Structures are given as structure tokens and as C-alpha cells.
Amino acid sequence: MPAIPQKIIHEYLRHDKKFPHVWCAGCSNGIVLGSIIRAIAGMNLDRNDIVMVSGIGCSSRMPVYVDFNTLHTLHGRAIAFATGVKLHKPHLKVIVVTGDGDCAAIGGNHLIHAARRNIDLTVIMLNNNIYGMTGGQVSPTTPHEAYATTAPYGNIEPDFDVCKLAMGAGATYVARTTAFHTQETQNMVKEAIEHPGFALIEVICACPVIYGRLNKKGGAPEMMKEMRDNSIPLAAVDKLPPEKVQGKIIRGVLHKDIRPEYCAQYAELMKKAQAQGGSK
Amino acid sequence: MKYPYEIRLSGSGGQGLILAGIILARAAVLENHHVTQTQSYGPESRGGYSYADVIISNEDIYFPEAVSFDCLLALNQESCDKYLFDLRENGILIVDTTFVKNIALVVENTYEVPFTEIAIEKLGSPIPTNIMALAFLVQVTGIVKLASLQQAIEESVKPAFIDLNLRAMKLGIDLAKNYEK
Amino acid sequence: MSNSETINPNTTMNNESKTSSTTKVEELQNLKGRKTVLMQGNEAVAYGALDAGCNFFAGYPITPSTEIAEILAAELPKRGGVFIQMEDELGSICAVIGASLAGAKALTATSGPGFSLMQEGIGFARSAETPCVVVDVQRVGPSTGMPTSCAQGDIQQSRWGTHGDSPAIVLYPDSVKESYELTIRAINLSEKYRTCVILLLDEVLGHMREAVRLPDLSNVRVISRVKPTVPPHWYKHYENNEKYPIPLASFGEGYRFHVTGLTHDSLGFPTNKPNEAAEMMARLKKKITYNIRDLVQIESFQMDDAKIAVFAAGITARSAKAAVVMARKEGIPAGLLRPLTIWPFPDDAVRKMLRDVDIVIVPELNQGQLIREIERLVKDRSDSKLIKIQRVDSKLIPPQDILQKIKEVI
Known part of the structure; x- marks a missing residue:
């Protein structure tokens, strides 16, 4: 008999950690955490070999709850910390959990360079379109004309397509989904961890308490419905008329290819340096 | 030899003065001297100002920069103008007359040689001017043995350039031996 | 601080060891020959780092510290260590801390502007009690200043540069030989006291060459962090213990601990409790003040x-x-x-x-x-x-x- 999903999650949560968690009722972060845990549980990985690294923000509080090696770092720097961990111990599975502000604003430089290096990290960006932890400031993924506490007249900036950014920078696995699509998220996380290179998954999340309230999106159920109704799978894009695609969230594996991974290349470099011996 | 012996090798960026300073310091180390080698240079890899100081002593050297030079090598006009006044009494001045046209003070021990011109003419390139001038300096001052200088050159330049630099060294020594005031 | 508070560091350390003669070490010994050579201050730092067992460097080019990175780029891969040039100094210090948590002896080198950028990371390392070393080859400031010229303007920054209240260990050599020795000492102290140790160099010293004879490796004392021996469920990596050091496990060794820059309890979990915050702050302070005799030279x-x-x-x-x-x-x-x-x-x-x-x-x-x-x-x-x-x-x-x-x- 297959394990009950709730029990699986319980197994992977820390029992010595003082719950409750910091997330608001209706927040998508817990749902995504569930998908991540189910993906890992299905992979037969030794949890001693898993390192979860995060930066600062609501989603970045995730590592503290899970029973892996966990590292909650500085705002924007999760990928840089993760690079250090991975390079010193390449056999570890290093998963970065980050938010839109953490990853695409203050941490944008680390994102693009890690993607360029194609270092084997799995970056899961939970995009709630706002800075939730600090109370609702505009983020690089806040849609044009949406409201935030620091965009009280509407956001005049265009939003960032972080997936395109990662692809342009050289990421070899790029996917997008929403918190509503839990099974899809779970599959993508599994695929991304197995992918030998830099992987980015953007998970569109609902922040009903901050973003939803500022933008009159209704509560959590309404926002979940919007994710369901306002997103289309990549496979369907070609079959639909352009007006049905316009403004929709495209879900799916947007890009996947194989090119030399950084740690593997570094291992080759070490062999070369050692073969050359004592002199430069 | 009077110790500490303070040498400044000066000119512009790209003339190889810091390398010359390293080679001289390395030669002094081979002879178990105490030595410090410091440098000052602008942001330019080519052009701008550049100098290397070498202090050679038989005891600990505390202050590492040359203050009162026993020997000054000036490969361009600006450095000659700027540092000449810090040459100590009876100090030795060596200038490259390819670029140094005026010497602001009368210095008793002055050696005027068109190092760069000679390098281009005899070695086909201005690049080994630094080694030629350094060898000249070593021959004139006797601060290190020529064998140490040669070994330091061999240890300091890329293998492909050892031959050229040793020819430059030989040329510098001959120039000093045959120098007529 | 009174002497009665001082504990003899020798009684608290149980992991000091002479370097074993591994192939890597012999290679270095042969490389330099351990004879008297002309060496630059920055070179001495690089070789000191290697002799102390540094096996991870992440950095970003900046005058006048760049030679340290260049030498380690050539030497670390030969010894099985990692060199990475990061995208900036913010990333450099963070990669260094990450590698240290995975078990590396990690170091970075920079100068004023980069040192300023690293300050947040330095605070993280102090808070999370993660061993690492930052070398700051000082140049003229403020701001970009004069990159190839000398100043001693970072003395107070090395103490107070990161925000919040945390004690610092900062070493300051005056010769090429001492740059080698204090680099080893910086790495040793970082491992022993589980903190970020800063080595300040002056531009002139970083670029200066002197005759140096490095000691025979059998005379180099290398300290490595203490590893836990308790079962994982007993392990408290921030336990309040008057006797330093507290063992530090590495990621991937079965301890599955949590590290955060938030004020944390003895298990590393975030806390808002004043008593737990006070304990953490007292521990950070005491590990310096109780060991003044060991630290001050x-x-x-x-x-x-x-x-x-x-x-x-x-x-x-x-x-x-x-x-x-x-x-x-x-x-x-x-x-x-x-x-x-x-x-x-x-x-x-x-x-x-x-x-x-x-x-x-x-x-x-x-x-x-x-x-x-x-x-x-x-x-x-x-x-x-x-x-x-x-x-x-x-x-x-x-x-x-x-x-x-x-x-x-x-």
C-alpha cells in the first residue's frame, strides 16, 4: 500500500523545530514545499546528501522546516553560498529555494552567472510577485500597473521574465509552473534534481494576504482559481489561437539541453593541472 | 661595499623596470644578502610612471623603500627630473640618452648611454633594454656578482626569452667595460 | 578582562596536529624547495594558505590583492582544491562560507572596495560561527582611492565593518615572512574559534619582495576544526560551552543541521526569545575575551x-x-x-x-x-x-x- 502523502511530508519535516511556520494562511509556500518533499521522497535520495539553501524572504524560510542539511543565508546570496557547497562536495544535491525579489533583484547577478557556468544546482524560485516578508513592496516580477506599497500609483516598470533571463544566461533546464499544479511541480522538481546542470523552476505562487489584498485579487481560493484558469501548458500554445495565449502563464519545461557541467569541468581541470605537475 | 645599498630603477610602464628590480633582488638573495624590493606604478601597463626600489644589505632592512639612492637608473626624462635630487652624494646616475636629454644637476658619477637605441640596433628590439641597463648597472656598481645576475635572469624570464636576455646582459656588461666618459 | 577568566587554550584544543606528509604537501615542498627565495607578500599569503591546508578559494580580481588569486588559481587544482573566480565580492565571501560549511578550509582575498562588499558575509560567518579567512590588502581610500598605493584605512573597518555587534579577530603582519606565518595563523584561528578571521596587509607589503625561507612543513602547526562525535540527534552546533571549540560537522556527514544568519538557539533555529539571543551574543563575545592570551600577539x-x-x-x-x-x-x-x-x-x-x-x-x-x-x-x-x-x-x-x-x- 503506498504511503499516505501526509505521512511522507511528516517524515521529512523537522521534529525538533518549533512549529508553527511563519507562512500566512492561504500562502502557496507550504504547497510548494509539499511538492518538493514528495519529489524527493520519490527519488530514494539519502537525505544526508541533500542541502537546501535559501536567501531572505518568505519562501526562503523553507529550509528550517525540513530535515536536510539546511542553510538560510543572506538576501540574494543563496546561489553563491550553494556554489561553494556544491564545488567543495559535488556529490551533494544542492537545492536553492528563493523568491522573486531574492533571485531576480538583489541576487540577479548570482543567478545569471551560475546559469552561465551551468553548475549543477536546482533553483526553485517561488514567484509571488511581491516582497511579502517586508510587507508588500514592488518586486522585479510585479506586473506592470499592479499595486505595491512602494508602487502606490501602480507599477510603471515592466516585469521580468525570469525564465527567459535564465535561458539567455545559459541555464540548461528551465521550467515554469504554478503552486496550483502540485503534481506538475513535483515532476519538475524531480526532473530538475536529476538534470546534470543548472536548473531553474519558476513556481507562480499566491500571496493573498499581501499581494492579493493590494491588488483586489480576492482570497486564496480565488487566486488558486486564477492560476488554474489563467495558465496554459506549453504543449497547448501552438494549438490555440494567439488571443487565447495572450496574457497567459505558460507552464511546462521551456528549455532543456545538455552542456558540460561546471563541477565536472572543474574535475577535468584538476586532472590537467595535476598532470602538468609542479610547474605552471 | 657600503650597506645598505639603495637602488632605484625608474622610467615608464612597459620598460620592464619592476622585472629588472626583481632580477636584481633575486641575484642578491642568491648571495645571501638581506634584500627588499618595492615598487610604485600607475594604472598604466604601458606608459605612465614606474619604478622599482632594491635595497641590499648585510643586516635586517626595516624601511623597505629607497630614500637616498646609491644608484639611480633613469630610462626616461620625467624620472630623471623627479628622482635625481634624491641621489646621495657620490651616488651613481645611469641614464638612457635615447629619452633623457637633460640632466638637471651635475653628477660626478654619471653614465650616459643610449640603451634603447643600442637594444634596437644590436638586439632587434627595445624590449631587452631593461636587462641591458641592469647588467650595465651591476658591472658599474659591483653590487652583485655577474654569475648571480645571470642565474637570476635565467630563473626570472620565460625559457624562450633566456637567450635574448643573456645577450642583452652581455651587451650591457661590455658597454660598461668600454665606457668612456 | 581579568586573568582569572583566561583559560589555557592548550587545554581546550584536542585536534592540533602536525601536517601529515601527503603527496600534495610534498609537492609544495618540492615546488618551493624550502630554500631561501625572493618572495612577494601576496605570494607568501598564498603559500601560507596552502601550507595551512586551505582547499577552497573564491574571489574577485582587485588590485593590490590579485596575485593571491592568481597563484591559488594555479596551485589549488594541483592539490585537489577548488579555485573559483566569482561574479563579485558579495558572491565570493558567500561561496567561501558555503564551502566551509561543506567542510573546506576556505579563504578569499580582496582590497578596500571588495572588503566593503564582503562585510555582510563577514557578519554572517561570525553569527553562524563558520570558519573562514578574508585577506584585505589595503589600498588608499575612501572609495576607489588609489589602487596601487598604500594606506592603513581599514583598521577600524576590519573591526566594525559589518553591522551589528560582534567581536573580531584581525591579524596584521609587517614582513613577507610574517605574511606567510600569519596567514597560517589566521586559518588556524578561524578553525579553532569557528569564526571569520581577517588578515590585513598593506599594499606595499602585498607587492614587496624579500628574501624568505619558508619553514619545513613538519614545523608548520596546522589546526583543523573539531568534528562532533555524538549521535546526530544529540548534536548542538551552537551549544553554550565555556570550553571552546564547539564541534562543527560538515554538510553531508549525517548531522543535517540548520545554519542561519538570524539570531538562533543552540540548534541553529531562529529565535526571538531574549534569553536565547543573550546566550548567543554572550557566546560570540566570550570566545574572544576568554581567549585573549591565545589570540593576542x-x-x-x-x-x-x-x-x-x-x-x-x-x-x-x-x-x-x-x-x-x-x-x-x-x-x-x-x-x-x-x-x-x-x-x-x-x-x-x-x-x-x-x-x-x-x-x-x-x-x-x-x-x-x-x-x-x-x-x-x-x-x-x-x-x-x-x-x-x-x-x-x-x-x-x-x-x-x-x-x-x-x-x-x-
């Missing part, structure tokens, strides 16, 4: 009968020493007190100096960063016997200037 030169003392660090101490030698030749009872550890500040040694001498001259390449600490220790401010010599125009203070001041005040 000073050189006392001609101080026994000195009536005039010069207090100087780094490259300026060499000017001072030359001045003291000249003064002694003229029969003036001058001496030099030189801190090799500038943080924690050698309060006791400075108090003794203030008691013993009539005048203290403090030359430094800034506008009063060292003298400020001595002023703090002067009891009667109306009777100040402190004389400053400060220079911030990129040139060193010549020994003659210090000698002249000695003669003026005698």
Missing part, C-alpha cells in the same frame, strides 16, 4: 628601558623600528610596541606601555584609527602623552619623520 622591541614608545602596526612599524634603531644609536631610550593581532586590541600590553613610558608616538597611514584605541585606554585625558604622526597621501612615513618627532618630544 605583540612584538616588544627595545621596550625594557624605553622612555619613549612608538606604537605602530603593519608596514608603518618598519618605519618605526628603523627610527627606534636610529634613536638608540644616539642614546635616546626609544622602543617599539607592535601588535600582530590588532583585534582584539592588546589592551593589557598598551596599558603597561602607558604606565612605563613618558611619551607614546603613534604613526599610522590614516587619520587616527589606531591612536583612537590607545586614547580609549588613557585614564587621565588631561595628561595625554600621545603624539600622532598621520599620513594619508599614499606615501609611507619615512623613519626620519618618526626620529625627528622622537627628538622633538624628548
Whole structure:
């Protein structure tokens, strides 16, 4: 008999950690955490070999709850910390959990360079379109004309397509989904961890308490419905008329290819340096 | 030899003065001297100002920069103008007359040689001017043995350039031996 | 801090060991031959790092520290270590901390502007008690300043540069040989005390070459962090323990611990409880103040009968020493007190100096960063016997200037 999903999650949560968690009722972060845990549980990985690294923000509080090696770092720097961990111990599975502000604003430089290096990290960006932890400031993924506490007249900036950014920078696995699509998220996380290179998954999340309230999106159920109704799978894009695609969230594996991974290349470099011996 | 012996090798960026300073310091180390080698240079890899100081002593050297030079090598006009006044009494001045046209003070021990011109003419390139001038300096001052200088050159330049630099060294020594005031 | 608080560091350490003769180590030994060679300060730092077992470097190019990165880029891969040039200094310090948590002996090197960018990471390493070393080869500031010129403007930044309240360990060599020795010491102390140790160098020293003979590796004392031996469910990596060090596991060894820059409890979990916050802050402080004797190193030169003392660090101490030698030749009872550890500040040694001498001259390449600490220790401010010599125009203070001041005040 297959394990009950709730029990699986319980197994992977820390029992010595003082719950409750910091997330608001209706927040998508817990749902995504569930998908991540189910993906890992299905992979037969030794949890001693898993390192979860995060930066600062609501989603970045995730590592503290899970029973892996966990590292909650500085705002924007999760990928840089993760690079250090991975390079010193390449056999570890290093998963970065980050938010839109953490990853695409203050941490944008680390994102693009890690993607360029194609270092084997799995970056899961939970995009709630706002800075939730600090109370609702505009983020690089806040849609044009949406409201935030620091965009009280509407956001005049265009939003960032972080997936395109990662692809342009050289990421070899790029996917997008929403918190509503839990099974899809779970599959993508599994695929991304197995992918030998830099992987980015953007998970569109609902922040009903901050973003939803500022933008009159209704509560959590309404926002979940919007994710369901306002997103289309990549496979369907070609079959639909352009007006049905316009403004929709495209879900799916947007890009996947194989090119030399950084740690593997570094291992080759070490062999070369050692073969050359004592002199430069 | 009077110790500490303070040498400044000066000119512009790209003339190889810091390398010359390293080679001289390395030669002094081979002879178990105490030595410090410091440098000052602008942001330019080519052009701008550049100098290397070498202090050679038989005891600990505390202050590492040359203050009162026993020997000054000036490969361009600006450095000659700027540092000449810090040459100590009876100090030795060596200038490259390819670029140094005026010497602001009368210095008793002055050696005027068109190092760069000679390098281009005899070695086909201005690049080994630094080694030629350094060898000249070593021959004139006797601060290190020529064998140490040669070994330091061999240890300091890329293998492909050892031959050229040793020819430059030989040329510098001959120039000093045959120098007529 | 009273002596009764001092615990003998030797009784708390159980993991000191001589370097074993591994292939990597022999390679280095052969490479340098361990004979007297001409070596640059930055080179000495790089070889010191290798001799201390550094196996991870992440950095970003910046004058005048770049040679350290260049040498380690060539040497680390030969020894199975990692070199990575990061996208900026923010990433460099973070990669270093990440690697350290995975078990590496990690180091980075930078200069003023990069040092400023690393400050947040340095605070993280202190809070999360993660061993690492930052080398700051100081150049003229503020801002971009004069990249190839010398200043001692980061003395206070190395202590207070990161936000919040946390004690620092900062070492400051004055010669190429000492740059090698203090790099090893910096790595050893970082491992022993589980913190970020800073090595300050002066631009002139970073680029200066001197004759150096590195010690035989069998004489190099290398300290590595203590690893836990308890079962994972007993492991508390931030346990309040008067006896340092607290063992530190590495990621991937079965301990599955949590690390955060948030104020945390003994298990590393975030806390808002005042008592737990107070415990953490006390631990960070005590591990320095209880071990002052182990941490502070000073050189006392001609101080026994000195009536005039010069207090100087780094490259300026060499000017001072030359001045003291000249003064002694003229029969003036001058001496030099030189801190090799500038943080924690050698309060006791400075108090003794203030008691013993009539005048203290403090030359430094800034506008009063060292003298400020001595002023703090002067009891009667109306009777100040402190004389400053400060220079911030990129040139060193010549020994003659210090000698002249000695003669003026005698």
C-alpha cells in the first residue's frame, strides 16, 4: 500500500523545530514545499546528501522546516553560498529555494552567472510577485500597473521574465509552473534534481494576504482559481489561437539541453593541472 | 661595499623596470644578502610612471623603500627630473640618452648611454633594454656578482626569452667595460 | 578582562596536529624547495594558505590583492582544491562560507572596495560561527582611492565593518615572512574559534619582495576544526560551552543541521526569545575575551628601558623600528610596541606601555584609527602623552619623520 502523502511530508519535516511556520494562511509556500518533499521522497535520495539553501524572504524560510542539511543565508546570496557547497562536495544535491525579489533583484547577478557556468544546482524560485516578508513592496516580477506599497500609483516598470533571463544566461533546464499544479511541480522538481546542470523552476505562487489584498485579487481560493484558469501548458500554445495565449502563464519545461557541467569541468581541470605537475 | 645599498630603477610602464628590480633582488638573495624590493606604478601597463626600489644589505632592512639612492637608473626624462635630487652624494646616475636629454644637476658619477637605441640596433628590439641597463648597472656598481645576475635572469624570464636576455646582459656588461666618459 | 577568566587554550584544543606528509604537501615542498627565495607578500599569503591546508578559494580580481588569486588559481587544482573566480565580492565571501560549511578550509582575498562588499558575509560567518579567512590588502581610500598605493584605512573597518555587534579577530603582519606565518595563523584561528578571521596587509607589503625561507612543513602547526562525535540527534552546533571549540560537522556527514544568519538557539533555529539571543551574543563575545592570551600577539622591541614608545602596526612599524634603531644609536631610550593581532586590541600590553613610558608616538597611514584605541585606554585625558604622526597621501612615513618627532618630544 503506498504511503499516505501526509505521512511522507511528516517524515521529512523537522521534529525538533518549533512549529508553527511563519507562512500566512492561504500562502502557496507550504504547497510548494509539499511538492518538493514528495519529489524527493520519490527519488530514494539519502537525505544526508541533500542541502537546501535559501536567501531572505518568505519562501526562503523553507529550509528550517525540513530535515536536510539546511542553510538560510543572506538576501540574494543563496546561489553563491550553494556554489561553494556544491564545488567543495559535488556529490551533494544542492537545492536553492528563493523568491522573486531574492533571485531576480538583489541576487540577479548570482543567478545569471551560475546559469552561465551551468553548475549543477536546482533553483526553485517561488514567484509571488511581491516582497511579502517586508510587507508588500514592488518586486522585479510585479506586473506592470499592479499595486505595491512602494508602487502606490501602480507599477510603471515592466516585469521580468525570469525564465527567459535564465535561458539567455545559459541555464540548461528551465521550467515554469504554478503552486496550483502540485503534481506538475513535483515532476519538475524531480526532473530538475536529476538534470546534470543548472536548473531553474519558476513556481507562480499566491500571496493573498499581501499581494492579493493590494491588488483586489480576492482570497486564496480565488487566486488558486486564477492560476488554474489563467495558465496554459506549453504543449497547448501552438494549438490555440494567439488571443487565447495572450496574457497567459505558460507552464511546462521551456528549455532543456545538455552542456558540460561546471563541477565536472572543474574535475577535468584538476586532472590537467595535476598532470602538468609542479610547474605552471 | 657600503650597506645598505639603495637602488632605484625608474622610467615608464612597459620598460620592464619592476622585472629588472626583481632580477636584481633575486641575484642578491642568491648571495645571501638581506634584500627588499618595492615598487610604485600607475594604472598604466604601458606608459605612465614606474619604478622599482632594491635595497641590499648585510643586516635586517626595516624601511623597505629607497630614500637616498646609491644608484639611480633613469630610462626616461620625467624620472630623471623627479628622482635625481634624491641621489646621495657620490651616488651613481645611469641614464638612457635615447629619452633623457637633460640632466638637471651635475653628477660626478654619471653614465650616459643610449640603451634603447643600442637594444634596437644590436638586439632587434627595445624590449631587452631593461636587462641591458641592469647588467650595465651591476658591472658599474659591483653590487652583485655577474654569475648571480645571470642565474637570476635565467630563473626570472620565460625559457624562450633566456637567450635574448643573456645577450642583452652581455651587451650591457661590455658597454660598461668600454665606457668612456 | 581579568586573568582569572583566561583559560589555557592548550587545554581546550584536542585536534592540533602536525601536517601529515601527503603527496600534495610534498609537492609544495618540492615546488618551493624550502630554500631561501625572493618572495612577494601576496605570494607568501598564498603559500601560507596552502601550507595551512586551505582547499577552497573564491574571489574577485582587485588590485593590490590579485596575485593571491592568481597563484591559488594555479596551485589549488594541483592539490585537489577548488579555485573559483566569482561574479563579485558579495558572491565570493558567500561561496567561501558555503564551502566551509561543506567542510573546506576556505579563504578569499580582496582590497578596500571588495572588503566593503564582503562585510555582510563577514557578519554572517561570525553569527553562524563558520570558519573562514578574508585577506584585505589595503589600498588608499575612501572609495576607489588609489589602487596601487598604500594606506592603513581599514583598521577600524576590519573591526566594525559589518553591522551589528560582534567581536573580531584581525591579524596584521609587517614582513613577507610574517605574511606567510600569519596567514597560517589566521586559518588556524578561524578553525579553532569557528569564526571569520581577517588578515590585513598593506599594499606595499602585498607587492614587496624579500628574501624568505619558508619553514619545513613538519614545523608548520596546522589546526583543523573539531568534528562532533555524538549521535546526530544529540548534536548542538551552537551549544553554550565555556570550553571552546564547539564541534562543527560538515554538510553531508549525517548531522543535517540548520545554519542561519538570524539570531538562533543552540540548534541553529531562529529565535526571538531574549534569553536565547543573550546566550548567543554572550557566546560570540566570550570566545574572544576568554581567549585573549591565545589570540593576542605583540612584538616588544627595545621596550625594557624605553622612555619613549612608538606604537605602530603593519608596514608603518618598519618605519618605526628603523627610527627606534636610529634613536638608540644616539642614546635616546626609544622602543617599539607592535601588535600582530590588532583585534582584539592588546589592551593589557598598551596599558603597561602607558604606565612605563613618558611619551607614546603613534604613526599610522590614516587619520587616527589606531591612536583612537590607545586614547580609549588613557585614564587621565588631561595628561595625554600621545603624539600622532598621520599620513594619508599614499606615501609611507619615512623613519626620519618618526626620529625627528622622537627628538622633538624628548
